Amino acid sequence: MKCGICELEDSKYKCPRCSVQYCSMLCYKSKSHKHHTIENHDKKSAIDLITARNATDETKSVLHDSRLAKLLKEPTLRFHLKVIYELLNHPQLTNETSAEARREIANKKLVNLRRRGSEENKLVEDFCAHVLESVNR
Known part of the structure; x- marks a missing residue:
């Protein structure tokens, strides 16, 4: 690489x-x-962003998880989640790339950040694992 x-x-x-x-x-x-630092206008927590949309009961249970709240205080994790969010919503990509293609790009980034990925990050792996555990309860 x-x-x-x-x-x-x-x-x-x-x-x-x-x-x-x-x-x-x-x-x-x-x-x-x-x-890259998260600007003041981007400091809304992931909980605020998700709650602003129509959260399902399944999502709401994840939003109130204290372990996830603690993980989301980590600047590195917030940075990586913001990058994935921007890949999904970047204006240039939105205009030129289908939603399915943007999801594929974001998914590849996430896979690289998870265990054994080229950009492996323990916080991202812990976050993903905990979200999946919470959703599957």
Whole structure:
């Protein structure tokens, strides 16, 4: 896999904060390596976003789960969930790509973030596993 910063060299490392793959300390410390922060208007919790839509009883039980609430306080998890959300709703993709294709792109990103994926992130895996457990109760 190529470096996610310079896109020239093969990646050897993964940033612990944002999970971008990088090749060297030069890339890691470069101005191009930005840890995307969630802007104030994006700080609405996932619970608020989902509740705003017509939540089912099944969804509501997940929304009030204290373990999920704790996980959703983690900036890294929020960042990755925001990326997936943007893949599903990005205006350019929305205009040029079918809903099914956007879901496929977002799903590939999620698979890469889960266990044994190229961008494996424990918080994402824990979140997904816990949501699935909650829904299947």
